[in-house]
Amino acid sequence: NGVSTEARGALIVLEGLDRSGKTSQSSRLLSYLEGLGHSAELWRFPDRTTSVGKMISSYLSNESQLDDHTIHLLFSANRWEKKSLMEEKLKSGTSLIVDRYSYSGVAFSSAKGLDIDWCKAPEIGLLAPDLVIYLNILPEKAAERGGYGGERYEKLEFQKKVAAYYQILRDASWKVMGKDIYIVHTDRQEGNISLLFSGVLFSFSLLPS
Numbered sequence: 378n379g380v381s382t383e384a385r386g387a388l389i390v391l392e393g394l395d396r397s398g399k400t401s402q403s404s405r406l407l408s409y410l411e412g413l414g415h416s417a418e419l420w421r422f423p424d425r426t427t428s429v430g431k432m433i434s435s436y437l438s439n440e441s442q443l444d445d446h447t448i449h450l451l452f453s454a455n456r457w458e459k460k461s462l463m464e465e466k467l468k469s470g471t472s473l474i475v476d477r478y479s480y481s482g483v484a485f486s487s488a489k490g491l492d493i494d495w496c497k498a499p500e501i502g503l504l505a506p507d508l509v510i511y512l513n514i515l516p517e518k519a520a521e522r523g524g525y526g527g528e529r530y531e532k533l534e535f536q537k538k539v540a541a542y543y544q545i546l547r548d549a550s551w552k553v554m555g556k557d558i559y560i561v562h563t564d565r566q567e568g569n570i571s572l573l574f575s576g577v578l579f580s581f582s583l584l585p586s
């Protein structure tokens with residue numbers, strides 16, 4: 378079907394509020410790409426397995442307290458420590474589907490009141506995604522889905538602020554176009570997304586919300 382093994386993998390990022398469906402959609406996209414014979418892996422940030430990730434995890438579960446700037450930089454460091462491995466994977470032709478990335482970093486910290494440009498700074502130099510898929514859901518609707526755990530940010534009022542910052546980021550920098558991949562069609566009504574990657578048209582539909 379024309380999928381070239383020479384091609385670099387795509388960095389595909391899924392963003393959205395808690396309970397917006399990122400996890401289901403990520404696995405769905407993974408199966409879809411694998412079904413086409415494409416090598417792909419599912420990643421997520423924060424990666425809680427590293428030592429930095431463990432500090433983040435303990436902060437999120439309220440077991441430890443950290444200054445807002447400090448935790449922001451730890452989230453960023455958690456991406457930096459994975460950069461070279463991400464680069465290797467992409468170069469070897471494996472696509473990465475990543476559940477949360479820099480946009481979560483900036484949206485969540487800005488929602489706490491930190492300066493947005495300050496929040497963006499440590500992200501400069503990380504790998505730019507080829508595609509960012511934002512799963513648009515009203516904060517109220519996400520909350521209705523239930524399953525908010527007891528983690529620090531899982532509160533409706535805070536999620537509303539995060540949604541507003543995602544919107545700001547979206548206007549500024551959404552639909553990141555790499556050289557090999559671009560959205561050729563999005564239809565939010567139908568939930569269908571098609572993208573052209575290395576000359577091959579992929580289409581997938583999002584689960585109805």
Ligand code: 2DT
Nearest residue numbers: 422423452477478481482485486530
């Ligand atoms: P999960 O529930 O998806 O594990 O996320 N967050 C995430 C930040 O504040 N900054 C970041 O850079 C990232 C990647 C979003 C845990 C929470 O951490 C938030 C929700």
